[in-house]
Amino acid sequence: MDLAQDREILDEFLVETSTNLSQLDLDLVELEQRPDDGELMNRIFRTIHTVKGTCGFLGLSGMEQISHVGENVLNRLRNRELRLNPMLVSLILDLVDALRVESASLQTTSKESGNGWEDLVARLKQAESMPATAAGPEVAESLAVLSTNQKPAAPPAPEAPDTTIRIDVGLADKLVNLVGELVLVRNQMLESGGESQARQRLNLITSELQESVMKTRMQPVSVVWNKLPRVVRDLGAQLGKQIQLVQEGSETEMDRGVIEAIRDPLTHIVRNSCDHGLERPEVRRERGKPEAGTLRLKAYQESGQVVIEVADDGAGINGEKVRNKALEKGLVTPQQVAVMSERQLQELVFLPGFSTADTVSSISGRGVGMDVVRRNIQRIGGSIELASQTGAGTLLRIRIPLTLAIIPGLLVTAGGQRFVIPQASLVDLVRASGAQVPKVMQWVDDNPVFRRNGRLWPLLFLKQVLGMEACDAGWCPEVLTAAFVEAKGRRFGLVVDAVQSMREIVVKPLGRKARGLNVYAGATILDDGNVALILDIAGLAQKAALECVEAPPEETQARGAGEGAARRTMLLVEAGEYKVLSTEPARLGGELPAIVVSHGAMRAALVVDRIRDIRSAGFSAERQVNHPAIECSAVFDGQVCDVLDLKSILEERKAAR
Amino acid sequence: MNAAAGGGKLVTFWCGGHLFGVPVNHVQEVLRDHPKTPVPLAPVAIGGVMNLRGRIVMEVRMNSLLGSEEPDGDASVIVRWEDELAALRVDRVGDVVELNGASPGGCRNEFRGRARELIREVYEWNDRLVLLLDTGAAVEMAWKRSQAIDRGD
Numbered sequence: 040m041d042l043a044q045d046r047e048i049l050d051e052f053l054v055e056t057s058t059n060l061s062q063l064d065l066d067l068v069e070l071e072q073r074p075d076d077g078e079l080m081n082r083i084f085r086t087i088h089t090v091k092g093t094c095g096f097l098g099l100s101g102m103e104q105i106s107h108v109g110e111n112v113l114n115r116l117r118n119r120e121l122r123l124n125p126m127l128v129s130l131i132l133d134l135v136d137a138l139r140v141e142s143a144s145l146q147t148t149s150k151e152s153g154n155g156w157e158d159l160v161a162r163l164k165q166a167e168s169m170p171a172t173a174a175g176p177e178v179a180e181s182l183a184v185l186s187t188n189q190k191p192a193a194p195p196a197p198e199a200p201d202t203t204i205r206i207d208v209g210l211a212d213k214l215v216n217l218v219g220e221l222v223l224v225r226n227q228m229l230e231s232g233g234e235s236q237a238r239q240r241l242n243l244i245t246s247e248l249q250e251s252v253m254k255t256r257m258q259p260v261s262v263v264w265n266k267l268p269r270v271v272r273d274l275g276a277q278l279g280k281q282i283q284l285v286q287e288g289s290e291t292e293m294d295r296g297v298i299e300a301i302r303d304p305l306t307h308i309v310r311n312s313c314d315h316g317l318e319r320p321e322v323r324r325e326r327g328k329p330e331a332g333t334l335r336l337k338a339y340q341e342s343g344q345v346v347i348e349v350a351d352d353g354a355g356i357n358g359e360k361v362r363n364k365a366l367e368k369g370l371v372t373p374q375q376v377a378v379m380s381e382r383q384l385q386e387l388v389f390l391p392g393f394s395t396a397d398t399v400s401s402i403s404g405r406g407v408g409m410d411v412v413r414r415n416i417q418r419i420g421g422s423i424e425l426a427s428q429t430g431a432g433t434l435l436r437i438r439i440p441l442t443l444a445i446i447p448g449l450l451v452t453a454g455g456q457r458f459v460i461p462q463a464s465l466v467d468l469v470r471a472s473g474a475q476v477p478k479v480m481q482w483v484d485d486n487p488v489f490r491r492n493g494r495l496w497p498l499l500f501l502k503q504v505l506g507m508e509a510c511d512a513g514w515c516p517e518v519l520t521a522a523f524v525e526a527k528g529r530r531f532g533l534v535v536d537a538v539q540s541m542r543e544i545v546v547k548p549l550g551r552k553a554r555g556l557n558v559y560a561g562a563t564i565l566d567d568g569n570v571a572l573i574l575d576i577a578g579l580a581q582k583a584a585l586e587c588v589e590a591p592p593e594e595t596q597a598r599g600a601g602e603g604a605a606r607r608t609m610l611l612v613e614a615g616e617y618k619v620l621s622t623e624p625a626r627l628g629g630e631l632p633a634i635v636v637s638h639g640a641m642r643a644a645l646v647v648d649r650i651r652d653i654r655s656a657g658f659s660a661e662r663q664v665n666h667p668a669i670e671c672s673a674v675f676d677g678q679v680c681d682v683l684d685l686k687s688i689l690e691e692r693k694a695a696r
Numbered sequence: 697m698n699a700a701a702g703g704g705k706l707v708t709f710w711c712g713g714h715l716f717g718v719p720v721n722h723v724q725e726v727l728r729d730h731p732k733t734p735v736p737l738a739p740v741a742i743g744g745v746m747n748l749r750g751r752i753v754m755e756v757r758m759n760s761l762l763g764s765e766e767p768d769g770d771a772s773v774i775v776r777w778e779d780e781l782a783a784l785r786v787d788r789v790g791d792v793v794e795l796n797g798a799s800p801g802g803c804r805n806e807f808r809g810r811a812r813e814l815i816r817e818v819y820e821w822n823d824r825l826v827l828l829l830d831t832g833a834a835v836e837m838a839w840k841r842s843q844a845i846d847r848g849d
Contacts, residue, residue, distance in 0.1 A: 216750050217750070219750060220749060220750040223750075454736070456733065456734065456736070505736035505737055506736055506737055507736050547750075547751070547752045548752065549745065549752055549754075550752065550754050550780055551780070552754065552835065552839045553735065553738065553745075553754060555839070556735075556737050556738060558737060559735075562733075562745055562752045564747050564750065564752075568731070568747055569731055569733055569747065570732070570733040570745045570746065570747050570752060571733065572733065572735065572745070582737075
């Protein structure tokens with residue numbers, strides 16, 4: 040059979056084989072934990088058998104040959120003639136790798152590599168001819184095994200029909216695009232007024248269609264995680280460490296674009312934890328820990344984001360060691376580190392060119408990775424935080440958007456044009472008017488600054504940076520509206536004409552040439568069909584050659600630590616799609632979460648969708664949204680939340696009565 | 697870009713006093729007065745971005761490229777260029793010209809100034825010269841040339 044001619048058959052074979060090989064990786068690692076699981080053993084045997092059969096059918100003699108020898112070894116294992124040991128598992132994993140190399144060769148050249156794999160075959164044959172394990176004490180066991188072995192021979196239980204189909208990613212992307220268009224047309228139609236049943240139905244169907252189509256691009260995080268048991272096992276074997284990998288929430292779904300983007304950073308973090316984090320068994324014993332270290336992966340969705348945690352119970356990050364290393368490499372000055380907390384010291388590992396590994400290992404390299412990891416995660420609008428306790432372990436928490444195609448963004452206007460600020464870079468919104476403006480905004484030479492919490496923050500006039508309008512030094516607007524943004528660790532205020540609303544936007548590429556301008560991250564189509572440009576915050580800062588104040592580290596962040604800013608405790612709730620309180624009478628009945636509030640003699644219950652958290656924050660109580668019920672905005676967990684003015688809501692209700 | 701590829705047919709349009717042509721199979725559609733959004737900081741020859749059924753298309757102002765001070769016309773010719781689309785803002789759209797009857801009408805070197813860099817070939821048709829536009833060169837020039845001018849002032 041000429042495989043180059045029958046590319047279709049070959050492609051099908053490659054997809055199937057790749058799935059089978061991934062499954063083998065997982066199964067083999069699992070088998071090592073549960074060597075007596077007869078069903079698992081049989082599954083491994085059958086998978087290899089299938090691979091062998093298909094290779095034979097396609098005339099791939101090399102692959103057939105090595106899987107055949109492997110099958111023989113597995114057969115003896117299955118029959119309990121051989122005892123499973125780590126050496127044998129490694130051997131079979133090597134076989135899986137060899138099959139993978141051959142698949143890759145088929146993929147690119149439509150031919151087998153021509154490598155005879157003599158060494159591998161010899162090792163497999165040697166394993167096959169090893170003397171049978173002493174059968175004496177295991178007779179009873181092998182009887183039991185015999186009965187389990189009969190299971191696969193029995194007619195297989197009727198398999199559930201396969202309910203999945205494979206579709207081309209390009210097609211899925213096109214569908215997403217078209218649905219996006221349909222949504223716009225729907226919005227335009229709804230805006231044009233009129234009420235009819237058909238209109239209503241179109242509205243509902245479109246929303247449902249959009250939701251379903253977006254789901255076609257979703258994949259479980261296990262797509263990436265499946266590779267990790269093998270990675271961790273191999274690393275453990277190589278480093279002489281015992282590592283137990285625990286995965287929670289592997290069914291958590293996210294957009295395939297995001298999945299692709301986190302693949303490398305995640306693998307890097309896991310490698311780092313195995314290499315630098317977890318200690319060797321003897322060290323762990325000395326420290327009174329179980330010999331086997333635990334690496335815990337956890338994924339879950341939280342407020343429109345996916346959170347992935349990688350936690351180890353290893354040595355943790357030693358702040359002192361990190362400090363010395365950073366000083367040695369000249370990454371920080373002694374003055375800088377003198378005032379740093381333990382946590383800030385630990386965060387230094389994110390600096391470019393940093394490494395704490397005493398010996399440079401082949402596994403996680405020179406440790407230059409963490410800044411790259413952070414950069415890659417930030418590139419897709421995510422963030423990474425680190426919490427480590429010396430001696431007890433390290434936790435890395437990655438937050439990433441559910442999808443890259445749709446991101447939340449703040450619609451603002453400047454110079455009569457609308458722009459979008461991605462929420463990922465948004466920190467805070469401030470607004471001042473009238474006599475307040477000169478108090479908070481000042482000019483230092485030619486540079487406008489914003490005074491806040493005892494610090495001066497650089498301001499950037501969006502319309503000036505974009506060359507739409509000049510702003511002379513000393514100029515002072517009637518109303519100052521600024522979005523505080525952060526990019527590449529720098530924070531500044533972006534002055535806009537007005538803030539419109541927070542919305543979900545579909546990100547579209549702006550074309551190769553426009554990327555060169557370096558101030559736009561893309562474009563999006565608004566409800567009215569017009570295009571709005573998405574700002575590239577880092578690019579803007581660079582354009583303005585901004586001498587930015589470095590973003591303050593978490594703990595001392597302007598959250599009320601400064602002068603006079605009132606620090607208040609707030610209840611974080613979700614209500615309605617836009618998180619704006621509905622004034623409609625609440626539908627009562629059933630269990631509804633409600634918060635009871637009182638003001639003076641009035642008591643009222645506010646019905647909400649979900650009560651999320653209690654937070655404390657300091658912020659200026661300046662009203663910035665033209666809604667009487669909203670006092671101001673604050674940012675929690677990277678999301679802009681409206682702070683309700685309960686007093687005015689209650690008084691309004693009272694007046695209405 | 698080979699004019700013969702479109703069965704020898706060109707979509708023609710006027711701008712800066714010249715009659716330009718683009719092979720018919722490179723033209724996706726012709727739009728009139730399509731709403732667009734300006735792109736601040738882009739070179740002057742970039743008219744803005746428009747929404748073409750969900751695709752973002754960058755507009756090239758042909759008049760500006762040709763150094764003409766005339767106000768832009770209201771027609772946009774959407775052409776496929778590499779794997780992207782570009783909108784050429786022109787004065788007005790002319791006929792579709794069958795090149796079989798046309799003869800090579802001279803050499804592009806006879807043209808002076810900016811027009812020369814935009815022309816691939818020159819044809820004679822009905823006593824007129826039709827200039828076969830090099831779309832790629834037009835887009836490149838729109839981004840490059842005008843940025844240099846921007847820096848100048």
